[in-house]
Amino acid sequence: xxxxxxxxxxxxxxxxxxxxxxxxxxxxxxxxxxxxxxxxxxxxxxxxxxxxxxxxxxxxxxxxxxxxxxxxxxxxxxxxxxxxxxxxxxxxxxxxxxxxxxxxxxxxxxxx
Amino acid sequence: xxxxxxxxxxxxxxxxxxxxxxxxxxxxxxxxxxxxxxxxxxxxxxxxxxxxxxxxxxxxxxxxxxxxxxxxxxxxxxxxxxxxxxxxxxxxxxxxxxxxxxxxxxxxxxxxxxx
Numbered sequence: 001x002x003x004x005x006x007x008x009x010x011x012x013x014x015x016x017x018x019x020x021x022x023x024x025x026x027x028x029x030x031x032x033x034x035x036x037x038x039x040x041x042x043x044x045x046x047x048x049x050x051x052x053x054x055x056x057x058x059x060x061x062x063x064x065x066x067x068x069x070x071x072x073x074x075x076x077x078x079x080x081x082x083x084x085x086x087x088x089x090x091x092x093x094x095x096x097x098x099x100x101x102x103x104x105x106x107x108x109x110x111x112x
Numbered sequence: 113x114x115x116x117x118x119x120x121x122x123x124x125x126x127x128x129x130x131x132x133x134x135x136x137x138x139x140x141x142x143x144x145x146x147x148x149x150x151x152x153x154x155x156x157x158x159x160x161x162x163x164x165x166x167x168x169x170x171x172x173x174x175x176x177x178x179x180x181x182x183x184x185x186x187x188x189x190x191x192x193x194x195x196x197x198x199x200x201x202x203x204x205x206x207x208x209x210x211x212x213x214x215x216x217x218x219x220x221x222x223x224x225x226x227x
Contacts, residue, residue, distance in 0.1 A: 043202055
């Protein structure tokens with residue numbers, strides 16, 4: 001089993017739709033969770049951290065479910081500019097570097 | 113504010129040639145530094161990380177090496193490139209702070225094509 005898994009998609013949604021992505025992780029001791037956005041041929045950019053109580057940033061909502069070991073990202077009122085690959089990342093506990101492990105990403109295509 | 117510079121943006125190299133990619137971070141001290149590779153259609157693979165000058169840890173056996181000659185400089189090298197070394201190489205940095213979530217930030221990446 002991969003340490004971090006995501007549905008690769010693509011998710012094709014119309015403008016204005018609500019879309020949700022899930023990401024599962026295998027290490028129950030994981031401590032930190034993140035969502036990144038990556039445009040084609042560009043570097044990943046940090047979208048938001050995911051906190052235990054859930055957190056919201058404008059149209060974006062992130063949630064953590066420790067019992068089922070997954071994190072989610074909800075995008076409301078999708079815009080064309082939201083089209084990108086969304087990567088989840090999980091940092092385990094222990095080790096000098098607390099390495100960040102990434103999922104392979106979920107491709108979102110917002111259609112006009 | 114902190115910035116990370118990575119160059120070159122694109123590189124085309126013949127098989128068997130050497131490689132040197134450089135990354136520098138500004139606006140912070142004693143960062144953790146990382147080299148990731150993203151092959152076409154695949155996820156981000158951690159290649160090397162460094163918690164200080166001269167301290168390099170390798171994640172996967174490979175044809176590449178890394179060095180950290182200065183606090184904010186991280187170099188990825190190869191003596192002889194293989195076709196399988198092609199990919200998108202990303203340098204990244206993070207800083208540990210008590211009570212704060214350690215976040216990772218990426219450079220703009222180098223698209224390497226080995227022909």
